[in-house]
Amino acid sequence: MDLIELSAASLGEAVATGETSAVEVAQAHLDRIHAVDGALGAFLHVDADGALAAAKEVDDRIAAGEKLGPLAGVPLALKDVIVTEGIPTTCGSRILEGWIPPYDATIVRRMREAGIVILGKTNMDEFAMGSSTENSGYHPAHNPWDVTRIPGGSSGGSSAAVSGYEAPLAIGTDTGGSIRQPAAVTGVVGHKPTYGGVSRYGLIAFSSSLDQAGPLARTVLDAALLHEVIGGHDPCDSTSIDAAVPALAAAARAGAAADLAGLRVGVVRELSGEGYQQGVLDSFQSTVDLLRELGAEVVEVSCPHFDYALPAYYLIAPSECSSNLARFDAMRYGLRAGDDGVRGLEEVMSLTREAGFGPEVKRRVILGTYALSSGYYDAYYGQAQKVRTLISRDFAAAYEQADVLVSPTTPFVAFKLGERTADPMAMYINDLCTLPASLSGVPAISVPCGLSTTDSDVPLPVGLQVMAPALADDRCYRVAAAVEAALDARRGRPFMSDAPALEGAK
Amino acid sequence: MASGITRDEVAHLARLARLAVSEEELELFAGQLDLILQSVSRIQQVAAADIPPTSHAVPLTNVLRNDEVRPSLPPHAVLAAAPAAEDDRFRVPRILDEEA
C-alpha cells in the first residue's frame, strides 16, 4: 500500500488502528514533495520539522490511549494566504517575503487540534488574484496532468499538491472560483462553503465579502471530513454564521449510494454556450445524462443576471482589495524599499508597493480605487452591489424549481502556461461559471466528471459544478458523491488513476 | 458616463494608491484598464434603480462582543517583524509637511 495514494479517510483510519504511524505518513509525503515538487512548484515553504513534530504528537496521543478525530495524523497542504504562527506566510507576494505571523488563523488552530499534520504552505496567485497561479510572485505552479499547463488559480499550489499526491488534503480559498476552478482543471474535488460557513480570521483578505476558505481532496468524503474540521461559528469573525456545521461526511456517504431519486437538478442556461470548449460541454452533457440515470429530475433554469456576474465581480473584488491591501505600506511588517534615511514616508510607501506587488495586483488596486472614487461610486461599486442582489434573486427563483443547480465548473480545461497572461480579460473569463455562487454566497462544489481531448494532446480533467442554496452544503456533497461513485463504478477505478506519472516520482 | 480611462487618470489613481508605477507600466495598464473598464461598464445597463444593494451575502445583524479585556500580544512579537524599530516603537520615515 503506497501511503501517498491513500485517501485521507483511509490514512486517518490506518493511523488510528496502528497499521501505520503518523510519522511514517508524514515522511512518505515529505519524500514525495522532495521528489516531485521541482516539477510541480506547488509549495512555497515546506515545514518538515514542524510536520514531523506534529505527527509524532499524534502518535504519542494515540499511544496514550486518546481517541482522536478521523483526520488525526493526515497530512495537509495549506494555501499561503492563511496565517500560520511561526511559519512564513507570503500570500504569494514579495511584499510579505519572510513575514512570520505572530498568530494562527482560526482554521489552523482547529486543524491542529484535530491532529491534522500541516506539511507546508502552498503556492498561489499573488493575494489570491488570478486563475492560473502565474501571478505568484515566486514561481508558477504546474498541473500534474501536464506540467506545461497551469493547475488553475488562485489555489493552484493546493490543487497541484493534492492532484500530485503530495498531500491527500489541502486548504484553498475561493473568492471568484479559486478553489473550484483549480480543482476542476487538476481533476480533484474542491468546495466553496456557504459564505460565513468557515471562519475568515487569519485569512488574508482579498475581497472580504467574497473570500471563503474550503477543502480540496481527491475524494468527496475527504473534502467533507476536512470541511467539518474547519467549519463553524467563530466569535473572532463577525461575518461567520452562528449555526452548527451540517453533517457533511454523512451526506457524502449517503450520496455514495448514487441514488438521486426525488432530486431536482437545474441546468443553468446562461452557464454554457459560446466560448466553452467542446470537450467541456461534452463531459458536462454526459454528466447531466448520468444524473438523470441516477434518478434525478433535470430541468433547465434561466438566471439572466448571471451574465452580469463578471462585471459585478470585477468591480466589487478590486474595490474591496484596494482597501484591504492598503495596509501593506512598509511601516509595520513586510518589505521596505527605498528607505535611505532621506526619502519621506510617502515615497518609501510608494516605492515599496511598486516593488512588492505584481502587475495584476496593481491593476486591481487601481481599478478598485477608481470604482470607489467619489463621483464613480454609484455607477460602479454601488451598481455592482445592486446587481449582486439581482443575482441572488435569480438564484432564489431557480431554487424554487430545483434543489441544486449544475454547470461546468469552468469553460476550459487547463491551458498552457503563458497562454492567457497577455490579456487580463482572457484570464478573467475562467471565472464565468463560478462567479455567480461567489457573489450570492451560496455553496458550490467541483467534482471531476470527465476527461477532454478536444483541446489538447493529452486528456485533461473537466469539473462539474454543483450549487445549492445557502447553508445547504450537504446537498453539494451528496450530489458530488453520487457522481463520483457512479463514474468510479463505470470506470472501474478512481478518476485520478488516469493521471500520468510525474517526473521524479518513483 | 464615459466608460474608458485615460493614462492621466491611471497615473492619478496610482498616486492615490501609493504605487510608484513606471512609465512602461503606466502605458501598459492604461490600455488594459481601459478595456477592462469598458467591459465592466456594461453593468450600468442593468435597471437597478429600486434594488437594494447587498453588502453581505449572509443577512446577519448585531454581532457584538462584551466589553472585556483579552490578552494583548507580547511586545517582542509586536515589533519582531517591524522593518525598523526604536524605543519600543515602529520607526517610520519622516513625514513631509506638504502631503495632501
Add this chain to the structure above:
Amino acid sequence: MTSTMLSYEDVVARYEPVLGLETHIELGTVSKMFCGCATEFGAPANTHVCPVCLGLPGSLPVANKAAIEYTIRLGLALHCSIATWCRFARKNYYYPDMPKNFQISQYDEPLCVDGYLDVEVDGQAYRIGIERVHLEEDTGKSTHVGGATGRIHGATHSLVDYNRAGIPLMEVVTKPVPGTGALAPAVARAYVTELREIARTLGVSDVRMEQGSLRCDVNVSLNLPGAPWGTRTETKNVNSLRSVERAVRSEMIRQAGVLDGGGRIVQETRHFHEDTGQTTSGRSKEEATDYRYFPEPDLVPLAPAPEWVEEIRAGLPELPAARRARLAVELNATPHDMQAMANAGVTDLVAATMSAGAPANDARKWWLGYLAQTANAAETDPADLNITPGQLAEIIALVQAGTLSDGLARQVIDGVLETGQPPAAVIDARGLRKLDDTDALTTAVDEAIAAQPAVVEKIRGGKIQAVGPIVGAVMKATRGQADAAAVRALVLGRLGVEE
C-alpha cells in the same frame, strides 16, 4: 497681511459668524472598539496591541457592545433619533498612525441623528442642533524625532505607538450654528462645556481635555448681514475650554481681516496655538480628500432593538440641565446665582454642603466667597481644596450656634486647609472659640478705651463710626475670639453713647 489687527468689537459690528463644532469623545470602555486590548491610559508603548488593532493581515474586527450602548446613551441625552439599522464604513486614507490605512467609522448611516443641545450665555438661550453622533476607532500616536519642537517640520523620522489605535471614539457633529453674533466664542465654549458635562454625567467618558479624551475641532465662517454664509475653516488642536473660546474669537478676527482686504477665505484646516492664541494654516482642504467610503464588509449591520433603546433611555441618569433646574430650587438660587456657581465650579460643592446640613444661602456664600477666593489665590480649583463640604457644613453650624464668628470661621477654614485636621481639632489646637467670658471681655474693652483717649473724644463728640479702632484693639487683644458686633455694643455702652 493686515498690519493692524481689527478689534473684536469692530468685527462683530460688521460681520455675522456661523459656527460648527465637531467633538471627539473617547469612550471609557475597558476594552477597545474592535478587539479586547485594554484601553487603560499610560501603558508602555505597544503593549496593548493585538493582530486586530495592529491591522495585521488576516485580522478581523468585532464590535464592542458597551461602546454602542454608550453612543446610544449620548444620542438619547442629545434628543437624537437612534437608527433602526445602520452600518460601519471604511474611511480610506494613508497615514502611519492608522494600521490598516483605513479607519472603521460611520459615513452616511450614523447611529444617532438629528438632536439638539440647549446652552445659555449671558441670559440668552441657544439651541445647538446636533447633526449626528457616530462611532469610530481612534488612531495610534506618532512622535516626530529630530525636528525642533517635536513637530513634523524638520523631523528626521517618526516613532509610532499603537496603544491608542482602536480606542472607541464618539464623534458629535453640530448642525451649522448661525445667529450667535458677538457671543459666538462664548456659545462655542458653553456648548463644549455642556457636552462634556453630559458625557461625564452619563458615565461614558472621563472627558479630560488635557488627556485628549475630549477633542474639539471648531469651524468658523463669516458673512455680511443678509448675505449667504461664507467659506468655513476648520481649526484643530483646540485642547481646552478656554482654547475653544479663543480659537473662535481669533479666527473671526483673522477672517474679517482677510475679507476686509478684499481677500478670499480658503477652505482649509488650521492649527490653534496655545501660546499665541492664533491659528495657522495647516493642510489645504481646497480639494477635499476623497475617502472612498464604502460599507465595512467585515462587520454586519447594527439594528438596535427598540426594547434595548428604551431600556437605555429608562436608565439615563438626571442630566445636567434637569439637575441645575432642581438645584436652583433646592439651593434657593436665582439663575444668576446658578450661573455664578457654575462659572466658579462650585455647584456640586454647594449642593453637597447643603446635603450635609448647611442652609442654602450659607453654603453658597462661603463657596462663592471665601473659598473661591482662596482657591483662586492658590491657583487651584475649589474642588481640590483640602476641605470637604461636610467639614464646611460643620463650621457653618458653629457660626449659626454662635460658637464662631465669621472671622473665626475663616481662621478655622485656614487651619483645616493647612493641616488637613477636622474643624474640631483645629479649634482646640488654636483656641479659636468665640470669647464668652464677659469679665475678660470687659477688661479688654476698658483697656482699649483707656489707651485711645483721642478716639473716645470723637465718639463722645457724636462720631459713632470712630469706634472702629477701639473695637479693633479689643479684637486683637482677644485674638479675634470676641464677637465684633457685641464688642462694639459693649464699647459704646461703656462710653454711655447711644447708637
